Amino acid sequence: MAEQLSEILERAEEAIERRDEKLVRELCEDLHHADLAELYEDIEPEERVFLIRLLGVEKFSDVLAELPDTLIEETLDSFQPDQQREILDSLPDDDRVDILQDVSDSKRRDYLELLDEETRKDTRTLLRYGEETAGGRMTTQIGKILAKMTVKEAIDHLRGELDSTGTLARIFVVDEENKLIGKIRLRDLAFNAWDVAVQDLVQDIDHSILATADQEDAAKMISRYDMLILPIVDESNRLLGVITADDAFEILEEESTEDIEKGAGISGDQSEETYLNTSVASHFKRRCGWLVILAFLAILSGFVMMRFEHTLMEVYLLSLFLPMVVAAGGNTGGQASTMVIRAMALGELDPEDTRRVAWKEMRLGLLLGALLAVIIGIFAVFAPPALQFTLPDEVNFTQFGVTVAIALGAQVATSTLIGALLPIGARAIKMDPAVIAAPAITTIVDVSGMVIYFTVARSILGV
Amino acid sequence: MAEQLSEILERAEEAIERRDEKLVRELCEDLHHADLAELYEDIEPEERVFLIRLLGVEKFSDVLAELPDTLIEETLDSFQPDQQREILDSLPDDDRVDILQDVSDSKRRDYLELLDEETRKDTRTLLRYGEETAGGRMTTQIGKILAKMTVKEAIDHLRGELDSTGTLARIFVVDEENKLIGKIRLRDLAFNAWDVAVQDLVQDIDHSILATADQEDAAKMISRYDMLILPIVDESNRLLGVITADDAFEILEEESTEDIEKGAGISGDQSEETYLNTSVASHFKRRCGWLVILAFLAILSGFVMMRFEHTLMEVYLLSLFLPMVVAAGGNTGGQASTMVIRAMALGELDPEDTRRVAWKEMRLGLLLGALLAVIIGIFAVFAPPALQFTLPDEVNFTQFGVTVAIALGAQVATSTLIGALLPIGARAIKMDPAVIAAPAITTIVDVSGMVIYFTVARSILGV
Numbered sequence: 001m002a003e004q005l006s007e008i009l010e011r012a013e014e015a016i017e018r019r020d021e022k023l024v025r026e027l028c029e030d031l032h033h034a035d036l037a038e039l040y041e042d043i044e045p046e047e048r049v050f051l052i053r054l055l056g057v058e059k060f061s062d063v064l065a066e067l068p069d070t071l072i073e074e075t076l077d078s079f080q081p082d083q084q085r086e087i088l089d090s091l092p093d094d095d096r097v098d099i100l101q102d103v104s105d106s107k108r109r110d111y112l113e114l115l116d117e118e119t120r121k122d123t124r125t126l127l128r129y130g131e132e133t134a135g136g137r138m139t140t141q142i143g144k145i146l147a148k149m150t151v152k153e154a155i156d157h158l159r160g161e162l163d164s165t166g167t168l169a170r171i172f173v174v175d176e177e178n179k180l181i182g183k184i185r186l187r188d189l190a191f192n193a194w195d196v197a198v199q200d201l202v203q204d205i206d207h208s209i210l211a212t213a214d215q216e217d218a219a220k221m222i223s224r225y226d227m228l229i230l231p232i233v234d235e236s237n238r239l240l241g242v243i244t245a246d247d248a249f250e251i252l253e254e255e256s257t258e259d260i261e262k263g264a265g266i267s268g269d270q271s272e273e274t275y276l277n278t279s280v281a282s283h284f285k286r287r288c289g290w291l292v293i294l295a296f297l298a299i300l301s302g303f304v305m306m307r308f309e310h311t312l313m314e315v316y317l318l319s320l321f322l323p324m325v326v327a328a329g330g331n332t333g334g335q336a337s338t339m340v341i342r343a344m345a346l347g348e349l350d351p352e353d354t355r356r357v358a359w360k361e362m363r364l365g366l367l368l369g370a371l372l373a374v375i376i377g378i379f380a381v382f383a384p385p386a387l388q389f390t391l392p393d394e395v396n397f398t399q400f401g402v403t404v405a406i407a408l409g410a411q412v413a414t415s416t417l418i419g420a421l422l423p424i425g426a427r428a429i430k431m432d433p434a435v436i437a438a439p440a441i442t443t444i445v446d447v448s449g450m451v452i453y454f455t456v457a458r459s460i461l462g463v
Numbered sequence: 464m465a466e467q468l469s470e471i472l473e474r475a476e477e478a479i480e481r482r483d484e485k486l487v488r489e490l491c492e493d494l495h496h497a498d499l500a501e502l503y504e505d506i507e508p509e510e511r512v513f514l515i516r517l518l519g520v521e522k523f524s525d526v527l528a529e530l531p532d533t534l535i536e537e538t539l540d541s542f543q544p545d546q547q548r549e550i551l552d553s554l555p556d557d558d559r560v561d562i563l564q565d566v567s568d569s570k571r572r573d574y575l576e577l578l579d580e581e582t583r584k585d586t587r588t589l590l591r592y593g594e595e596t597a598g599g600r601m602t603t604q605i606g607k608i609l610a611k612m613t614v615k616e617a618i619d620h621l622r623g624e625l626d627s628t629g630t631l632a633r634i635f636v637v638d639e640e641n642k643l644i645g646k647i648r649l650r651d652l653a654f655n656a657w658d659v660a661v662q663d664l665v666q667d668i669d670h671s672i673l674a675t676a677d678q679e680d681a682a683k684m685i686s687r688y689d690m691l692i693l694p695i696v697d698e699s700n701r702l703l704g705v706i707t708a709d710d711a712f713e714i715l716e717e718e719s720t721e722d723i724e725k726g727a728g729i730s731g732d733q734s735e736e737t738y739l740n741t742s743v744a745s746h747f748k749r750r751c752g753w754l755v756i757l758a759f760l761a762i763l764s765g766f767v768m769m770r771f772e773h774t775l776m777e778v779y780l781l782s783l784f785l786p787m788v789v790a791a792g793g794n795t796g797g798q799a800s801t802m803v804i805r806a807m808a809l810g811e812l813d814p815e816d817t818r819r820v821a822w823k824e825m826r827l828g829l830l831l832g833a834l835l836a837v838i839i840g841i842f843a844v845f846a847p848p849a850l851q852f853t854l855p856d857e858v859n860f861t862q863f864g865v866t867v868a869i870a871l872g873a874q875v876a877t878s879t880l881i882g883a884l885l886p887i888g889a890r891a892i893k894m895d896p897a898v899i900a901a902p903a904i905t906t907i908v909d910v911s912g913m914v915i916y917f918t919v920a921r922s923i924l925g926v
Contacts (some may be wrong), residue, residue, distance in 0.1 A: 006813065032669060034687050131872060135745035159654050190653035191622050206495060223716070224497050228691060245708040252712070253686070256719040257805055263500035263723065264801035264901060265794060275806035276819055280826050287798050287827070288834055291875075294794050295839055301786035306852065309779055316772055323764035323789070323909060330793075331728060331757055331902045335750050338727035343738035344721055350469065356739055363743050364750070371751055376758055389769065412754075438727060439794045446786060 009039050016047050024054055033059075037066035040075075041277055049078055063085040065095035069102040070275040076103070076111070085114040091273050093119075094139035094247070097126040101136070126241075134218040135211030136253070138232045138241030143171035144391045145198055147181050152194035154184075170229040172239055180205060180231055180239045211240050218243050219251035220347070259345055262434040263338065265290035290439065297443045301326070301450050308454035314463035317389050318453070321380060321404045326449035329411040330442035332368055333419030336361055337441050340420045341433050354424050358417065365416030369409035377405025395461050407456040414452070415445040472502050487517055496522075500529035503538075504740055512541055519838075524550040528558035531736040534564040539566070539574070543574050548577040557602035557710070560589040564599070589704075595825050597681040598674030600714070601695045601704030606634035608661055610644050614736075615657035633692040635702055636665045641692060643668060643702045671696050674703050681706050682714035683810070722808055725897040726801065728753035753902065760906045764789070764913050771917035777926035781916070784843060784867045789912035792874040793905035795831055796882030799824050800904050803883045804896050817887050821880065828879030832872035840868025858924050868918040877915070878908040 008027055015023040028036060028051075036055070040048060040063060052060055057079070064075060064087060076084060076099070082372060088111060100108050100123065108127075112120050129135030143161070145154040158171065171189070173182045181357055182202035192201065208231040209218050222230050222245055230248075232241045268286045305312070312318055340357060343349045349357065381401030384391075391400060419441050423433035457463065471490055478486040491499060491514075503511060503526060515523055520542065527538060527550060539547060539562070551559055551574060553925040563571050563586065571590075575583050585603060592598030594731070606624070621634065634652070636645045645665035655664065671694045672681050684694050685708055693711075695704045731749045768775070775781055803820060806812045812820065844864030846852075854863060882904050886896035920926065 034689075106571070127651065131893075155653065156648075186649050187621075188655060190618065190649060193873065197837055223493050223709070223712040226712075228708065245691060245712075246686070248712070249686040249689075249708075249715070252715070253809075256723075257809070260719075260726065260801060261803055262721055263726070266798055274809075274811040275802055276811065276816060278831070280823060283802070283823070283827055284830050287795070288831060291791065291794055291798075291831060291835060292838060292854050295787055295791050295835055295871075296789035296842075298790040299842075301790075302783035305782035305786065306779075311783070312782075313776065313779075316769075316776075318774075319768035319772070320765035321762065323768065323913070324758055324761035326786070327761040327764075327906060328754065329760050329907060332750070334902060335729050335754075337725050338723060338729065339738055339746070342723055345722070346716075346737075348737040348739065353739060360739070360743060360746070364746055367743070367747050368751060368754060372754060372758055375755060379759075379762075392845065408758075439797060442793065443790060446790060450786070456481070462521045 033062035329415030336419035369412035372410035467896035792878030799882035832875035836872035
């Protein structure tokens with residue numbers, strides 16, 4: 001299926017390149033608008049004009065809602081004003097708001113002018129909520145009935161609004177002041193006698209969320225409680241709109257990508273464009289910040305090396321295991337921080353759990369340190385003489401192996417603890433724990449690794 | 464809201480500790496089963512028995528379905544056989560199958576014996592699909608009607624099955640051989656005359672998936688196409704069941720966590736238990752594998768240091784920037800691999816795109832390398848003399864700074880390219896790209912960084 005799809009998209013791309021109208025139309029006919037959006041992104045700008053013209057305005061409005069922010073304005077601009085109106089009119093209001101949030105202020109005014117008065121007013125209200133809030137993501141097109149209606153009245157009311165209503169998977173029941181009273185399932189209406197009062201069928205609302213809440217909280221609620229639709233209310237519990245499961249998918253995917261990218265020291269908002277369509281300049285901007293900071297931090301390791309010049313000069317064989325001891329700390333610290341950051345993102349760790357995390361990671365660090373110390377320690381006793389590396393006369397290979405083992409064990413144990421506790425510390429001072437990225441932890445434990453290695457060497461080997 | 468919840472859970476925990484039955488019952492009454500499952504996980508084993516007894520069998524069956532795999536068997540075992548039957552009977556069949564997949568073979572046989580014949584037969588059929596397949600996740604309790612029915616017959620038919628049907632958000636239409644013909648919305652039945660033929664209302668199915676397909680593909684399809692329910696079919700297009708949006712949330716969250724963990728060199732399946740409830744032994748097992756491999760790989764860097772002993776001895780000041788040059792490669796390589804791996808996970812990169820990725824990352828690597836080279840190069844010319852570090856007479860600080868700058872630029876440029884291309888190479892040989900974790904790339908580019916740094920130093924400084 002997936003293979004089939006990528007084949008169709010590839011054939012469509014080639015057909016567009018050849019300007020083969022008939023074939024393009026044929027291939028695109030059965031494509032979902034999400035697939036068409038992918039196709040649109042993958043082709044050249046001048047080919048995009050061709051594709052838009054071919055698909056027609058009506059079909060293209062769905063595609064537009066799936067495009068990344070950065071393509072929205074130029075795409076919408078390639079239409080005539082009356083076509084723009086047609087597109088904006090035909091979109092569900094959450095998609096329309098989403099699109100208007102992505103264009104420049106002056107364009108937004110122009111586009112709003114195109115809409116009829118009522119739509120414009122509703123859209124303006126929605127635009128007031130921030131892009132990252134539940135209100136900014138909601139749709140106001142919902143199935144809504146009054147508690148005092150009968151089943152027949154409710155069905156008649158809903159029938160009248162069928163066209164403008166996105167989904168009837170949940171129907172909400174409100175009082176005369178639009179305050180949310182409960183919900184009802186379409187099946188309860190469909191399978192009941194017409195004179196039954198809606199009020200007798202209404203079920204309690206278990207979860208709703210404020211319009212000003214973070215969109216991520218709304219998405220997590222939908223996912224946690226297996227909901228299809230989450231009602232959005234204002235402070236007086238008046239029903240403003242809903243967020244649906246498909247919005248939640250989008251929100252959660254964006255958040256996952258952001259967390260993954262932060263973990264690698266990539267800053268800034270996740271680009272909504274695909275990797276290939278993001279410009280080199282914007283990739284550059286997101287990556288360079290941490291790199292420069294980390295480069296200066298890493299020079300601290302160099303200072304430690306300078307400080308222990310004498311030790312390394314005396315027993316140069318120490319350099320055989322120096323990079324490994326340092327790197328092992330980076331690896332275990334990175335693992336520990338990844339585990340803890342993910343657990344925090346999934347809401348598993350409260351601030352009170354810090355001591356339990358420390359206790360767990362301390363034991364883990366000691367175990368991992370002991371394991372590596374034994375394996376690499378044995379290697380360090382027997383491999384260097386076998387490879388005919390030499391030591392100064394006053395030092396023997398057993399002492400050398402013990403040095404490597406102890407330093408490695410200590411480095412792994414401390415780095416594990418540092419990796420686990422730094423993100424928790426970051427959260428305690430209200431920093432986003434995800435920015436304590438693995439590279440930052442690696443750089444920090446590199447320094448401690450150098451100190452540990454040379455200090456242990458000095459005291460055991462007496463150099 | 465979120466704060467309120469964590470407060471309630473905390474108060475409930477304390478009440479359970481004090482065995483305050485009244486308060487526990489009061490606090491738990493309004494909790495969703497997902498919240499009760501979190502509470503259950505967070506308390507001590509002997510308190511769990513208390514909580515189960517208090518909640519009662521009926522309420523607890525929903526909680527059971529939300530528990531992590533490792534807790535299922537011991538929890539179910541704490542009930543009497545007739546309670547076990549009650550629990551298993553009351554669960555939707557996908558949850559029942561999920562639970563039976565998580566217990567030992569002998570227990571599974573015991574539990575199956577408890578079920579009535581029909582349920583047992585259905586459950587056995589579902590158990591045949593692998594746990595990671597679409598079939599292993601599906602529920603067979605769906606709204607299903609025959610194409611030849613009228614609206615009235617369809618409603619009567621659905622009414623009869625209301626109890627056993629999970630959701631009627633989509634109703635599927637099949638022919639007499641159970642082959643999937645199309646779908647229909649409950650609203651189309653509810654708002655149409657009773658003598659209309661279902662046939663005339665049926666809509667095409669745009670997407671369905673084979674029961675043997677990967678569960679991740681099913682989840683991605685639901686997310687991509689904004690679906691609530693995805694029908695699962697066999698090779699003859701016979702309707703077997705459905706996967707719903709809430710299953711998709713679970714699947715996608717598991718996959719995200721797995722990708723994040725793999726990226727830090729943590730192997731094995733993601734634990735379904737929370738971080739704190741996972742034993743030290745199982746954390747240890749997942750982390751130690753890569754650590755040992757990477758430790759041995761990192762010794763290669765040590766070999767390079769041994770090989771260039773003379774260079775480092777002659778100009779010991781090189782050690783001031785050695786760790787930084789090496790680490791900068793690890794950081795940029797890690798960023799590039801993270802970007803590429805995520806783009807592949809989101810389905811943005813096809814194998815044909817390799818050249819475009821290489822071209823993009825080559826430019827990025829050169830830009831990032833140039834930026835760092837200039838900044839750190841200037842620092843390397845002026846900082847060491849200011850700090851009263853010395854160089855041998857035949858070398859001056861300008862040459863030294865140029866050395867650092869060129870080596871750093873070259874290291875960053877090559878590491879960026881290596882980081883981007885290794886995951887693509889891994890996929891080409893059918894390896895999971897996510898296991899080319901950042902630590903592995905760091906270790907590899909550490910070696911190349913050492914070689915680059917000393918080689919550049921040797922040729923510019925003549926040592």
